[in-house]
Amino acid sequence: MFLNFAFRYVLAYKRRSAITVLLGAVSTALLIFTSAWMDGSHGQLIKNSVEIYSGYIQVTASGFRENPGFDKLVFDYGSLQDQIKTVPGVDVVSPRLETFVLFSAGEKAVGGMLIGIDPDKEKRISRLFSSLKGGAYLVGTDTIQLYIGSELARRLKLDLGDELAFVGSGTDYSFAADKLVVKGIFQTGLFEFDASAAFLAKPYFDSIMASENIASQVIVLPKEPVRAAQLASVIRKTVGGAFEVASWQQTMSALLKSMKLDSVFGYITLGLIFIVIFFVVMIYTLLAVFSRVKEIGIMRAIGTTPREVLLLLLLESSFLSFLSVVLGGIAGALSAYYFSIYPVSFTGMEEQFKQYGLAVATIPTSFKPLIILRDMAIMFFLLVLATLYPIIKVNCLKPIEAIHHV
Amino acid sequence: MTAFLTVRHIAKSFHLDKDVTVSALRDINLDIDRGEFVVISGPSGSGKTTLLNIIGGLDVPDSGEVILDGLKLTGLSERSLSRVRRDHIGFVFQAYNLLPVLTARENIEYVMRLQGVKGERCRIRSAEISEKLGIVSLLDKLPNQLSGGQQQRVAVARSVAATPRLVLADEPTANLDSKSAIALIDMMEKLNQEEGVTVIFSSHDPMVIGKARRSVVLKDGKLVANNAI
Ligand SMILES: Nc1ncnc2c1ncn2[C@@H]1O[C@H](COP(=O)(O)OP(=O)(O)O)[C@@H](O)[C@H]1O
Ligand SMILES: [Mg+2]
Numbered sequence: 001m002f003l004n005f006a007f008r009y010v011l012a013y014k015r016r017s018a019i020t021v022l023l024g025a026v027s028t029a030l031l032i033f034t035s036a037w038m039d040g041s042h043g044q045l046i047k048n049s050v051e052i053y054s055g056y057i058q059v060t061a062s063g064f065r066e067n068p069g070f071d072k073l074v075f076d077y078g079s080l081q082d083q084i085k086t087v088p089g090v091d092v093v094s095p096r097l098e099t100f101v102l103f104s105a106g107e108k109a110v111g112g113m114l115i116g117i118d119p120d121k122e123k124r125i126s127r128l129f130s131s132l133k134g135g136a137y138l139v140g141t142d143t144i145q146l147y148i149g150s151e152l153a154r155r156l157k158l159d160l161g162d163e164l165a166f167v168g169s170g171t172d173y174s175f176a177a178d179k180l181v182v183k184g185i186f187q188t189g190l191f192e193f194d195a196s197a198a199f200l201a202k203p204y205f206d207s208i209m210a211s212e213n214i215a216s217q218v219i220v221l222p223k224e225p226v227r228a229a230q231l232a233s234v235i236r237k238t239v240g241g242a243f244e245v246a247s248w249q250q251t252m253s254a255l256l257k258s259m260k261l262d263s264v265f266g267y268i269t270l271g272l273i274f275i276v277i278f279f280v281v282m283i284y285t286l287l288a289v290f291s292r293v294k295e296i297g298i299m300r301a302i303g304t305t306p307r308e309v310l311l312l313l314l315l316e317s318s319f320l321s322f323l324s325v326v327l328g329g330i331a332g333a334l335s336a337y338y339f340s341i342y343p344v345s346f347t348g349m350e351e352q353f354k355q356y357g358l359a360v361a362t363i364p365t366s367f368k369p370l371i372i373l374r375d376m377a378i379m380f381f382l383l384v385l386a387t388l389y390p391i392i393k394v395n396c397l398k399p400i401e402a403i404h405h406v
Numbered sequence: 407m408t409a410f411l412t413v414r415h416i417a418k419s420f421h422l423d424k425d426v427t428v429s430a431l432r433d434i435n436l437d438i439d440r441g442e443f444v445v446i447s448g449p450s451g452s453g454k455t456t457l458l459n460i461i462g463g464l465d466v467p468d469s470g471e472v473i474l475d476g477l478k479l480t481g482l483s484e485r486s487l488s489r490v491r492r493d494h495i496g497f498v499f500q501a502y503n504l505l506p507v508l509t510a511r512e513n514i515e516y517v518m519r520l521q522g523v524k525g526e527r528c529r530i531r532s533a534e535i536s537e538k539l540g541i542v543s544l545l546d547k548l549p550n551q552l553s554g555g556q557q558q559r560v561a562v563a564r565s566v567a568a569t570p571r572l573v574l575a576d577e578p579t580a581n582l583d584s585k586s587a588i589a590l591i592d593m594m595e596k597l598n599q600e601e602g603v604t605v606i607f608s609s610h611d612p613m614v615i616g617k618a619r620r621s622v623v624l625k626d627g628k629l630v631a632n633n634a635i
């Protein structure tokens with residue numbers, strides 16, 4: 001019977017019910033969108049960082065990651081590669097040799113990384129090739145042809161076909177220098193990276209750097225990227241203690257930490273929003289319930305028990321909250337879905353995004369139905385909880401107090 | 407033999423301020439038999455409402471006791487009092503009697519529904535009562551579609567629908583013109599006679615008071631007269 005009454009009340013106070021539902025629905029949609037957004041931006045950040053350059057699994061000589069130096073290189077790349085290739089689930093193994101050099105062009109001189117790569121394999125383990133902005137990507141037989149980051153090129157005032165020089169040291173600590181020519185310019189979107197990295201084809205690079213069969217790190221692409229951590233531990237066992245094998249979770253641990261921190265701030269912000277929503281809903285319910293206090297007094301006077309009044313009001317509030325959460329859930333889910341397919345791009349906000357290492361200010365939301373359901377459940381309980389205080393408060397009044405309430 | 411309703415040494419005072427106390431009722435004693443039709447009269451502020459509230463278990467006296475048909479009301483929990491009100495007492499208030507979102511019929515059936523009476527039986531009873539009171543045409547209307555007099559008639563119908571032993575009506579005619587007032591009291595008298603329900607109502611309107619068969623008069627919280635008319 002009270003279920004029927006609860007519906008009658010909801011229908012009778014159409015405007016009030018509509019406002020309550022609207023309030024709850026907007027809050028729900030907001031929560032769902034915000035968490036989809038946070039999740040999406042973090043996912044995007046990881047994907048970018050891992051796939052653009054750093055790779056899913058990195059193998060280095062022991063101690064190199066902690067304290068890099070030419071004494072801790074992989075000195076027999078060929079046999080390491082052979083070992084790694086025996087591990088099932090490995091797709092591509094590719095060497096890199098990262099060196100720190102000084103680039104100079106005209107009057108400009110800028111420090112940066114000169115990296116020798118296997119152009120064909122590199123195509124598959126990173127997005128270097130697809131980040132081509134102008135000119136052409138490298139081929140294995142290239143010599144002094146350089147593939148340079150867009151920001152580094154800008155700093156050196158270089159364009160396609162321009163010449164530059166570098167000085168550095170070979171792996172045998174000998175003096176190394178050469179004249180290079182810009183073959184291609186790339187822009188990955190990782191700002192720091194685009195501002196410091198340049199690539200040569202490894203065979204020629206090895207001849208200058210005395211680094212034949214030597215690599216500073218070996219990148220492994222798993223057949224199934226989601227199983228990178230498991231594959232890393234198998235490789236670790238296979239290659240033995242002379243090498244360090246790190247999955248992206250380890251190489252990106254700083255990033256993961258900063259994202260966790262970002263999540264914490266995100267949740268604090270959400271928490272504050274919730275507190276505001278909570279009190280708005282509570283005050284609104286308080287007003288709504290107290291405008292009905294005379295009626296409730298009559299109900300009590302003619303024999304409705306406090307528990308029955310509680311039941312009636314809770315049914316009403318649950319019904320409205322449920323409606324809110326469903327409507328808000330649909331709106332939130334639709335927006336999360338839409339923006340996961342058509343990511344939001346922030347033109348004009350590139351500066352802020354550079355702080356996060358992203359030059360491309362495009363962020364897709366994540367669309368995970370389970371998370372959305374979780375958010376809906378949280379919101380439902382929050383909304384019902386917010387109405388609890390007013391309901392209990394009005395129920396504490398004695399019937400005559402309620403009838404004579406002004 | 408003990409009376410149907412016994413009011414013993416009831417006293418009630420209200421604390422308006424820290425040191426301002428109003429004695430609303432002082433040592434009230436009253437016996438009422440089953441089937442009586444009683445009016446409580448007296449000037450405004452004499453304690454009529456307070457007495458009716460205490461008899462109906464809506465308010466608690468400072469001292470004394472109320473015994474309804476052998477059941478001592480004073481000292482019962484709020485929950486038990488709710489049950490007693492639901493099952494044994496019908497109420498008509500001065501105004502705002504009806505639940506605004508329910509139709510007249512639903513208002514009349516409300517207490518029966520609370521008691522868990524089946525829909526079919528509720529229908530039969532509400533039809534019977536409204537026939538008796540001539541309000542059949544009002545049944546499907548909402549309270550805000552009814553005049554004050556019509557609302558009070560529906561309220562009277564509701565008060566007796568669940569066949570209580572006692573109906574308490576606190577100035578039910580105060581907001582009505584004299585013609586509707588008399589009509590309403592006639593209706594209550596009819597129910598008193600035909601359904602045998604005991605009725606206690608309050609009023610300070612001499613025309614209305616004259617309709618009762620016993621008059622209890624209060625003045626400054628004291629019972630000053632208690633006569634059959
Ligand atoms: N809730 C209350 N708080 C304070 N004083 C009250 C309250 N209810 C009644 N009174 C006082 O008690 C006295 C009796 O009131 P009441 O029973 O309402 O009289 P009546 O119904 O005869 O007009 C009055 O003086 C009134 O001011
Ligand atoms: Mg009064």
